[in-house]
Amino acid sequence: MNHLELKTLEPEQRLLMGPGPVNVYPAVLRAMSLPMLGQFDPQFTGYMDEVMALYRQVYRTRNQWTFLVNGTARAGIEACLSSMISPGDRVLVPIFGRFGHLLTEIARRCQAEVINIETEWGTVFEPEQIADAIRTHQPRFVALVHGDTSTTMAQPLDEIGPLCREAGTVVYVDATATLGGMPIEVDKWCLDAVTAGLQKCLSGPPGSSPLTINDRVAEIVNARKHVEAGIRSEDSSDADGVIVQSNYFDLAMLMDYWSSKRLNHHTEATSMLYAAHTCAQEVLREGLEAGFARHRITSQALRAGLTAMNLKLFGNERYRMDNVTGVFIPNALGDGEQVRKQLLDDFGLEIGTSFGPLRGKIWRIGTMGYVCHKANILRCLSALEIVMRRNGFAAPPGAGVDAAYKVYNQ
Numbered sequence: 001m002n003h004l005e006l007k008t009l010e011p012e013q014r015l016l017m018g019p020g021p022v023n024v025y026p027a028v029l030r031a032m033s034l035p036m037l038g039q040f041d042p043q044f045t046g047y048m049d050e051v052m053a054l055y056r057q058v059y060r061t062r063n064q065w066t067f068l069v070n071g072t073a074r075a076g077i078e079a080c081l082s083s084m085i086s087p088g089d090r091v092l093v094p095i096f097g098r099f100g101h102l103l104t105e106i107a108r109r110c111q112a113e114v115i116n117i118e119t120e121w122g123t124v125f126e127p128e129q130i131a132d133a134i135r136t137h138q139p140r141f142v143a144l145v146h147g148d149t150s151t152t153m154a155q156p157l158d159e160i161g162p163l164c165r166e167a168g169t170v171v172y173v174d175a176t177a178t179l180g181g182m183p184i185e186v187d188k189w190c191l192d193a194v195t196a197g198l199q200k201c202l203s204g205p206p207g208s209s210p211l212t213i214n215d216r217v218a219e220i221v222n223a224r225k226h227v228e229a230g231i232r233s234e235d236s237s238d239a240d241g242v243i244v245q246s247n248y249f250d251l252a253m254l255m256d257y258w259s260s261k262r263l264n265h266h267t268e269a270t271s272m273l274y275a276a277h278t279c280a281q282e283v284l285r286e287g288l289e290a291g292f293a294r295h296r297i298t299s300q301a302l303r304a305g306l307t308a309m310n311l312k313l314f315g316n317e318r319y320r321m322d323n324v325t326g327v328f329i330p331n332a333l334g335d336g337e338q339v340r341k342q343l344l345d346d347f348g349l350e351i352g353t354s355f356g357p358l359r360g361k362i363w364r365i366g367t368m369g370y371v372c373h374k375a376n377i378l379r380c381l382s383a384l385e386i387v388m389r390r391n392g393f394a395a396p397p398g399a400g401v402d403a404a405y406k407v408y409n410q
């Protein structure tokens, strides 16, 4: 029998400048090493309430039902979609990148009748296109992505939410990649359900999904409420709606767990809750607007630097996300993988590859959360210049860094 060598994990220190995960706030790492508490310990339930209050601020909402789902960002997506969509419901999913396909796939698994509209990767939808599709198809739900990291484009939502509200359609938004990095106004923009993950602009580890749903969504979900035998009280009765397929992601039961009833469901992931709590505190301590401004200027500096290095940026510039930039890989560098490998091996710096139609065509460079600072941009531009030159693409020496400095000095 092979003898398994028992070794302590010693991950390298990397600078994570891809589309997420990114480096975690030191305070979050510390919080994750705090002692376990029992899930009904008043101190712990107090922390749960604090998490709800913190994420109401991050999401800019008064929604009571603002809490965590354990699991990565797609756990929040699945919790919302599988609890909201009953079999046969019509769902409009506008697709402008990989994650619109993911919403489509999850909605199909919920046995929705999915209607897609698509726009080329690198572009987004005009509100009128969504309004037209709603008029034509009369969906019960619209599900769409805010910032799609696969294309680095952000879909403006300030007009789409209100037009869905007016049409009587309930709107779900995947804000995984933008929460904390770009403005999201849940109440002002009439967004009914929104989910995120920790590992992007909130700079936590993947594994917890903060979500918020308003009373309209809570009503839809509660109309399907079936409490697990074994924990239900004698006077509880099942709602008329179709039972939610997933027990783990059943928002009606999760609401009971996160309410003062504290009706047991899963065991809340204690260390991830500490992490999520601390991420929100870090973001709010800086101030949401100050954080958005930091993301904006840092991505401007990165883009100025890349352009000065004779690289071409990807996508419609009006709709670029403030926290991840797509840049075409010069022909001389093939599919760009050798450059990514050398950045990682020689500089400890990770940038992102791409999916689907953009695979081997663009790199994606993230400026998310804790990573989004001048020093990291300057490091990234200098390392990229050197590695590209070693692989046959000579950018004007120092031009990238100079252009980034110029943005900061303006």
Ligand SMILES: Cc1ncc(COP(=O)(O)O)c(C=O)c1O
Pocket (backbone or CB within 6 Å): 019, 020, 072, 073, 074, 075, 099, 145, 147, 148, 149, 150, 174, 175, 176, 177, 197, 206
């Ligand atoms: C917009 C968007 N949605 C969903 C996801 C899926 O997140 P996770 O891998 O945490 O499940 C990602 C991850 O990159 C994303 O960028």
